Amino acid sequence: MIAFAGIVTGILLLIFGGTALVHGATKIAARLGISPIVVGLTVVAFGTSMPELVVNVVGALRGETGLAFGNVIGSNIANLALVLGVAAILRPLLLHGDLVQREVPLLLFGTTVLSIFALDQFLEGSPSVITRSDALVLLLIFSVFIYITVMDVLRSRQTDALVTDMKSNPLIDMQPEVRFAWLFVVLGVLLLYGGGELTVKASVELAQRLNLPMAQVGLFIVALGTSMPELVTSVIAAIRKEPDLAVGNLIGSNIFNALLVLPVSALVSPIAIPPKGAVDLAFSWALAALLIPIFILGKAKLGRVPGMLMLLSYILWVVFRIG
Numbered sequence: 326m327i328a329f330a331g332i333v334t335g336i337l338l339l340i341f342g343g344t345a346l347v348h349g350a351t352k353i354a355a356r357l358g359i360s361p362i363v364v365g366l367t368v369v370a371f372g373t374s375m376p377e378l379v380v381n382v383v384g385a386l387r388g389e390t391g392l393a394f395g396n397v398i399g400s401n402i403a404n405l406a407l408v409l410g411v412a413a414i415l416r417p418l419l420l421h422g423d424l425v426q427r428e429v430p431l432l433l434f435g436t437t438v439l440s441i442f443a444l445d446q447f448l449e450g451s452p453s454v455i456t457r458s459d460a461l462v463l464l465l466i467f468s469v470f471i472y473i474t475v476m477d478v479l480r481s482r483q484t485d486a487l488v489t490d491m492k493s494n495p496l497i498d499m500q501p502e503v504r505f506a507w508l509f510v511v512l513g514v515l516l517l518y519g520g521g522e523l524t525v526k527a528s529v530e531l532a533q534r535l536n537l538p539m540a541q542v543g544l545f546i547v548a549l550g551t552s553m554p555e556l557v558t559s560v561i562a563a564i565r566k567e568p569d570l571a572v573g574n575l576i577g578s579n580i581f582n583a584l585l586v587l588p589v590s591a592l593v594s595p596i597a598i599p600p601k602g603a604v605d606l607a608f609s610w611a612l613a614a615l616l617i618p619i620f621i622l623g624k625a626k627l628g629r630v631p632g633m634l635m636l637l638s639y640i641l642w643v644v645f646r647i648g
Contacts, residue, residue: 408555408556
């Protein structure tokens with residue numbers, strides 16, 4: 326029980342730390358005259374992925390690569406099945422913008438590449454590992470995504486999901502007042518470091534007490550905790566009839582997780598794919614792939630019935646993985 330409380334406390338520190346870091350960084354960027362759009366696509370998006378990144382890097386430094394893998398894949402699955410399903414049940418999501426044309430295919434492509442990297446055991450007969458060279462390939466894909474996205478938004482006057490996300494994010498405050506900006510940045514870094522250390526330490530203790538693999542702790546406990554910001558943002562956006570924000574927030578988070586958080590962790594320490602890890606990746610890929618026909622055949626609408634099916638799929642996956 327103490328270990329579980331430690332995980333919860335650590336995740337709260339991570340969330341508060343990421344919030345403080347983004348708040349301070351946006352003010353400093355505004356003072357330097359950086360475009361709000363660029364800030365939203367870089368600083369804010371990166372800041373909201375900081376909890377997953379810190380947990381993974383600390384875990385990799387401690388040799389707990391199972392936790393790193395479980396946190397990223399579990400968070401991506403929870404975002405697409407649990408969070409998106411709940412948001413669609415609360416209010417059907419009618420999409421506008423370029424999500425289906427740009428972000429969803431990129432997420433599908435990144436997940437496909439990641440899944441191929443995890444097939445060493447089946448393709449070569451060697452243990453499946455995400456190596457440092459694999460990580461560099463994923464980071465190159467991520468850099469292309471950032472370049473295309475920034476250039477596309479800067480050239481277009483049409484507001485899409487990423488711009489909506491940036492403008493609607495309560496952490497964005499582009500006033501030139503920066504008196505306490507650096508204080509927020511320092512506070513955010515300290516909270517992130519403390520939260521990451523506490524979360525990983527408590528996760529290891531919980532896994533040892535319950536005799537659970539670290540990957541399962543990452544999949545079902547840490548991943549859910551680090552997905553809470555996405556859950557709150559998407560549910561509120563759905564209630565406020567801001568579907569692009571609700572979905573764009575989740576797709577963007579998953580892209581950052583798969584193409585930034587996981588490869589950075591692998592650069593620190595190569596990540597061994599745990600047992601059934603290929604199944605988790607396949608399920609994550611299937612969820613991303615299903616979004617394309619759902620929105621195309623459903624006339625860019627994710628209704629309550631698909632939402633219920635997605636939520637049900639998450640429950641069945643949890644039962645399957647725990648059983």
